[in-house]
């Protein structure tokens with residue numbers, strides 16, 4: 475069953491300028507009593523999005539500190555058990571996770587990040 479809180483194709487998510495180079499921001503959405511969360515990351519001019527759920531145990535990356543931890547402007551660090559994920563590909567780089575992040579297709583139009 476699809477999650478009604480997940481933004482539909484074409485939905486605006488955030489101004490691209492909010493996403494720092496070598497960083498990541500969490501975005502949260504609610505609809506019909508459901509919740510959906512994602513992270514948007516940036517490497518240079520390129521932006522990427524992933525579900526905000528660590529593949530190790532499903533925890534959100536921002537739920538401990540309210541922000542997403544990015545080390546060396548290179549990888550997302552899960553605060554729960556230390557798994558790390560490449561900022562651009564979402565591939566697991568270390569720690570207890572056996573898989574990478576689940577990508578979400580986005581586009582940037584006129585400086586606005588949107589669902590693809």
Ligand code: FES
Nearest residue numbers: 528530552555557
């Ligand atoms: S939930 Fe992320 S490393 Fe365990």
